[in-house]
Amino acid sequence: MTPEERGHSSTLVYQYLPSRYGMNPDDLRKADAIEVVLGQGAKPGGGGMLLGQKITERVAAMRTLPVGIDQRSASRHPDWTGPDDLEIKIKELREITDWRTPIYVKVGASRPYYDTALAVKAGADVVVIDGMQGGTAATQQVFIENVGIPTLAAIRPAVRALQDLGVHRDGVQLIISGGIRTGADVAKAIALGADAVSIGTAALIALGDNSPRYDAEYAALGSAAGFYDDFQDGKDPAGISTQDPELAARLDPVEAGRRLANYLRVLTLEAQTIARACGKSHLLNLEPEDLVALTIEAAAMAGVPLAGTDWIPGRC
Secondary structure (H helix, E strand, C coil), X not given: CCHHHHHCCCCCEEEECCCCCCCCHHHHHHCCEEEEECCCCCCCCCCEEECHHHCCHHHHHHHCCCCCCCEEECCCCCCCCCHHHHHXXXXXXXXXXXXXXXXXXXXXXXXXXXXXXXXXXXXXXXXXXXXXXXXXXXXXXXXXXXXXXXXXXXXXXXXXXXXHCCCECCCEEEEEECXXXXXXXXXXXXXXXXXXXXXXXXXXXXXXXXXXXXXXXXXXXXXXXXXXXXXXXXXXXXXXXXXXXXXXXXXXXXXXXXXXXXXXXXXXXXXXXXXXXXXCCCHHHCCHXXXXXXXXXXXXXXXXXXXXXXXXXXXX
16 A cells, blocks of 8 residues: 555555565555455466566565565465464454454455355455456466356356355345456346446556557557557556556556546446346346346356246256
């Protein structure tokens, strides 16, 4: 957490990472919520690499690291080995924050039923499930393409766990992330049982990343506008995911903020429009009965009927 970040945020969720980069109790107390990160969709259960070229003096001071030295991010928290220890850690965080701050637990989607149940039993107020479409700038390609399960396939098992424990929509919230791009994605996630969604890469695009105006520079990096995803290199021509002061100077934060705000408005309006089309007075009134699937695979993963039938593959 930086003073600028806290000062300009009406609501700030502080991520409590396995690496513990820059963690201190004072920042925990300043946060509006604490998200204990166990994994993310693009690398559930895996660590990453923070390249030395991104560790400038400012980043080094923020994260208590040596300048310019590659850092391997830990794949697990150093002070616990299982769900019983997680329960102790959550109580510790509550004591640090005088029991005022909600605690999230974020997991990469791999076995969402059991991970959700364990997070609830450990005392989480919110469970965040991140599907494999989630982005990252710090893991190997083999992880991104082959580890984790799709976001759609993760929602229903997580919801079932909350229902079996009697806390769905009443006690513990479920946030879904990983590839959320449009209002339709939001509406589908809510209809399947999520309480909210989280976005990451979509916000980068809205800010101006992958803009066609920098197509020639993306090509020089071996990519193209709309396809650039080497954010870990710190060479983003749009000046967003970089620590290079010359590149960063390209980003107009006011204009970028307007674009992001416009994207979020449209995202919300699209989801609301779909809810109205289903005859619902509120987005959170969407339910699985409002959905059908266009492919057998989607029907099986989402647990909804194949369009034009009452058949849910794998159930009957």
